[in-house]
Amino acid sequence: MTALVTVGRALAAEAARYTDLGWMRGTSGNLSVTLGRDPLRLAVTASGLDKGELTAHDVVEVDEAGEALPGQRLRPSAEAGLHARIARVAGAGAVVHLHVLAPVVAAERWPDGIELRDLEMLKGFGRAAHDDLVRVPVVPNSQDMGVLGDAFEAGYDPATPALVVARHGVYVWGDDLLEARWRAECLEWLLRFKTAIEGGR
Ligand SMILES: CSCCC(=O)C(=O)COP(=O)(O)O
Ligand SMILES: [Zn+2]
Numbered sequence: 001m002t003a004l005v006t007v008g009r010a011l012a013a014e015a016a017r018y019t020d021l022g023w024m025r026g027t028s029g030n031l032s033v034t035l036g037r038d039p040l041r042l043a044v045t046a047s048g049l050d051k052g053e054l055t056a057h058d059v060v061e062v063d064e065a066g067e068a069l070p071g072q073r074l075r076p077s078a079e080a081g082l083h084a085r086i087a088r089v090a091g092a093g094a095v096v097h098l099h100v101l102a103p104v105v106a107a108e109r110w111p112d113g114i115e116l117r118d119l120e121m122l123k124g125f126g127r128a129a130h131d132d133l134v135r136v137p138v139v140p141n142s143q144d145m146g147v148l149g150d151a152f153e154a155g156y157d158p159a160t161p162a163l164v165v166a167r168h169g170v171y172v173w174g175d176d177l178l179e180a181r182w183r184a185e186c187l188e189w190l191l192r193f194k195t196a197i198e199g200g201r
Pocket of ligand 1 (some may be wrong): 026027028029030046047048049076077078079097152
């Protein structure tokens, strides 16, 4: 079994888990793992497939622009370019993109960024519970991964491992798929709490 297929198996297992949570409905969402940094190479889920039914082979190796390396039968995620940008800028080992509702709802209420403070769950998001203020950036949606990547980089804070794309979904990253998942789960809780307590004001 090739290294890419081994990573593909891990991506498929994660995607099935997120699907069970209702965070990868239909063909939504995509996942990546960084394979190498010089040059940058990522394994990313293939585009347009039911993410709850991926196999170990539904994975594509892409370059620093999110373009597929030659000789592969599947198309990479349409959002592979943003995964690659996040992997490069943030040094992420894994990036998960989820169509989970809480971040999208929060972005409607706080389109300039979502502020969180004084919550124990911040520790699970890679921050300290006593951090003065955690601001999760929000950027407008675009079909152009270059535009999204520029918006991400313009508001990038190395301490905050997430980006909300308005009316679309959320990107969360970490050293590996497990850390990215823990952060995504805790961020979803934080944003549900925030919207429930402050969303109507
Ligand atoms: C209903 S999914 C629309 C496209 C999208 O936002 C997404 O996350 C999935 O795209 P992919 O190319 O990775 O299948
Ligand atoms: Zn998406």
